[in-house]
Amino acid sequence: MFDAALAAARDWHGASPVQREFAPWPEDLTYVSREPVQVPGLAHLVNDPGAASEASQALRDAILAIAPFVEWRLTYSEDEVGADFLQRFGWFELAGPEGHFVTNSARITVGFWGANLFYPRHQHEPEELYTIVSGAGLFHADGEDDCMLGPGATRLHGVNQPHAMTTTDAPILTLVYWRGAGLADPPRMTAA
Numbered sequence: 001m002f003d004a005a006l007a008a009a010r011d012w013h014g015a016s017p018v019q020r021e022f023a024p025w026p027e028d029l030t031y032v033s034r035e036p037v038q039v040p041g042l043a044h045l046v047n048d049p050g051a052a053s054e055a056s057q058a059l060r061d062a063i064l065a066i067a068p069f070v071e072w073r074l075t076y077s078e079d080e081v082g083a084d085f086l087q088r089f090g091w092f093e094l095a096g097p098e099g100h101f102v103t104n105s106a107r108i109t110v111g112f113w114g115a116n117l118f119y120p121r122h123q124h125e126p127e128e129l130y131t132i133v134s135g136a137g138l139f140h141a142d143g144e145d146d147c148m149l150g151p152g153a154t155r156l157h158g159v160n161q162p163h164a165m166t167t168t169d170a171p172i173l174t175l176v177y178w179r180g181a182g183l184a185d186p187p188r189m190t191a192a
Contacts, residue, residue: 050135053151088114125182
């Protein structure tokens with residue numbers, strides 16, 4: 001299942017000029033068995049992953065297949081994001097320094113946010129490219145106009161560029177690429 005999910009992610013990457021331009025697909029991937037960690041948001045993802053496009057359906061379905069078996073993470077505290085957020089959010093590292101597939105050349109994560117959530121303003125050293133697999137979200141970034149993005153759309157965040165996201169009546173499932181220094185570092189909340 002993990003190989004199938006990785007292949008679906010690689011195909012998603014290969015079909016998108018924006019993704020290919022942002023970062024080449026890592027060639028040094030080594031599978032590492034990790035203990036599954038489940039988070040409350042997993043039940044929300046399984047119940048409603050959001051609508052996919054014809055192009056993103058294979059990746060969405062591959063993510064759903066491995067979702068009960070991955071090492072989900074939360075990163076944030078209740079003080080930072082609130083209890084409701086932690087009940088309907090989760091992410092895992094598909095590939096990267098601490099991923100199910102280890103590489104030091106990139107960090108590729110899967111993130112899920114339930115409907116009607118605000119992901120507060122935060123930043124990180126690596127550049128980041130969000131790709132929307134299913135659902136939709138309103139993306140906010142300092143110095144840029146807000147934009148609503150759905151399946152197949154992308155959003156680039158620069159080095160240490162503060163950004164946030166709001167889901168409305170739909171959840172959002174994303175595949176996110178990081179490149180540059182600090183790949184294993186967590187995001188930092190940013191004051192408004």
